[in-house]
Amino acid sequence: MEREFDIVIIGSGLGGLQCGYILADEGYSVCILEKNRQYGGNLQTFVRDKKIFDTGVHYIGGLDEGQNLNSFFKYFNIMDDLKLQKLDEDAFDLISFGEDENVYPYAQGYDNFIEKLSAYFPEEREAIVHFCDTLRDIVSKFPMYSLKPDKVDDQYFETLQIGLIDYLESITSNKKLQSVLAGNNLLYAGRKESAPLYVHALVLNSYIESSYKCIGGGAQIERLLSKNLKAKGVVMRNYAEVTGFNIEDKLVKSVTINGGEEKVYGKKFISNIPPAVTVNMIDKSFLRKSYIKRINSLPNTPSIFILYGVLKEKTFKNINSNIYHFESDSPWDSINYPEDDFGNGFALFFNKDAKNPEYCDSFSLMTYMNFSEVEQWKDTFHTIPHHRTERDEEYVKFKEEKATVLFKKLYDRLPEMEGCIQSYTTSTPLSFRDYIGAVEGSLYGIEKDYRNPLRTFIPPQTKVDNLLLTGQNLTLHGILGVTISAFITCSSIVDIEKILEKVNAQTTSN
Structure with missing residues (x-):
């Protein structure tokens, strides 16, 4: 009889690894399947001329004591072993334009951020303060960013429908300041006509709180997580590409590996690969045509x-x-x-x-x-x-x-x-x-659009009862966004309030 795991996770990106840890910590048997040699998805690094290069993790926010990612990483038991370099506290990002000789700094800490930018825009200080207040207000409407259960209300949905450029034009008529405040939009591939304010806020707030580089690359996050996963009995397999879902009685019973005869069996399955790729591996008779069409029609960044x-x-x-x-x-x-x-x-x-x-x-x-x-x-x-x-x-x-x-x-x-x-x-x-x-x-996966925010909202639940999604296509991309998505995915299996109590205990015990 083939072994049947409680949880089988497809893909070892950060979200897959974190789901594996959360569930293994709660006593579930877990198997993680990865198609590549390296685990970690965008955490992967490579070496050229004896230098280490990141493929995706160039810097990380929210890692100071008491901040959200710091608490999450302590829960995963990796924070104390990370090798980090804090970026310039007065200029973690430098924004520059064409013929403009000025180089505009983004500083760490909200007061510092206001002071440093106001030096370039003294008459716009009020607008810069308003911008910072707005970022913090928006973040407060996303409970998981404050390590609280993910309950949403009308204010939350209203927040999703605000365009970044509309907001910037409402607080200042200074075109250069508008450009500076949107200056690192490459972090989420923002388009002027569609970029939501909330995406900008969630991304930028984290870096203003604190900004770090991983010394030696972001792969250390994967290595530390993988070590902890194996210590909890998680089975990790590389060169194990999932090429099909085997469904009986409307439930996934197993996945096929590398297009061959080998199958891995499980009670529940979590896909850490893109939703469109996942859906297109499932026999279309098990899904509504409208669901398949919607997932495949969503624009990607x-x-x-x-x-x-x-x-x-x-x-x-x-x-x-x-x-x-x-x-x-x-x-x-x-x-x-x-x-x-x-x-x-x-x-x-x-x-x-x-x-x-x-x-x-x-x-x-x-x-x-x-x-x-x-x-x-x-x-x-x-x-x-x-x-x-x-x-x-x-x-x-x-x-x-x-x-x-x-x-x-x-x-x-x-x-x-x-x-x-x-x-x-x-x-x-x-x-x-x-x-x-x-x-x-x-x-960054599926592109967010404030003009129709619910169209690009993908819940972790699929139309197959025991198949869940996780990763950057859910809540938000990036280290923090994917971490939060992992908790949201696991909330369909475990008591998330109990898990968040453990996360919050990391903040209060230090």
Whole structure:
């Protein structure tokens, strides 16, 4: 008789790992299945020229004592072992535009945030204070962000229907301040016409509270979680791609592994892969056509191209801030970049040299890329060391041409970096599609739209009774958003109030 697990989790992204921990801690037998060699989804890292690069986790907020992610991570028993570097408290993010010589800082701590920005906009101090008050007010309407059970009311739904740009225009007529306050919208792929204020608030609030980098990369979060999962008896399998759900009597009985004869049996199943990918693996006779159509019609956020650079030793002074740079006066143009102006807005993340801490040893430059740019290679698939389809010289040339464009833009923004590059590599939307499983390499999953917020709201429950969803497509993307989604998913199985009491105990006991 095949072993039947209480819980089978498909995908080992952060949400899958966290669901595994929550449920194993409550006594459930858990099996986590991962298609790649590395666990962790967007927590994965890779090494080039002996330098570690993050694929997704460039910085994390809310980690100071008493803050929400700090308490969540203590519950998962990983907080004390994380190796962290606090970003510049006066400028965790630097926002810059085209010909404007000013570089606008986002500071940690709300009072500090107000003071630092007001120095550039002294006549707009009231608007900046209003902005900060609004962020905190919105966050208070999302109970799980305050470690409380997820109960919603009319105010919550009203909050979902406010557009970021509408709000900014209501508090100030100063176009530059509007642009600065929306300056890191690449963190959620915001579009001017549809970006919700609540998404901006939930993302930015966390970083204003505190901003950290993971020294040596975000994969340490996965390693610590995996160690704790195994200690709780969780079975973790890599190279185990789920290729089908086997349903009897309207319940999933097992999943098929790697398209073969092997099956893994369970009582309940949690999918940590995109909802559309999940739904399309289920026999359509078990789902309503309207449900399938809705899930498949939801728009995804665009993908990205990343330039990873290794720097010559002791050539470029470390910048303990992230840079968001736009060639125009607007932070909204880069997501809709014209074909002849690729990379007209980008984010830049630096890694400190451990041996020479005043210097930077590597960086990642991230900019939008539409999947249409790599459409001609969509039938190829490439992960290391598994499932390799060689891509042609034209693909290599394509990446080199894009990198050349970005280096020019990088040197325009930071001329002192020219001559410091030792080597580089790149990733495209195909990389994110193949390694992460994201639809067309989508950066943050399903795109939120304040004009129709419930359309993109996906509950953890599916139309198959014992199949749940988790991950960045539910509440919100990012480390904090996915963590909260994991708790919401598990609330369908365990008493979430009891679990949150354990989380809150981490805050009060320290």
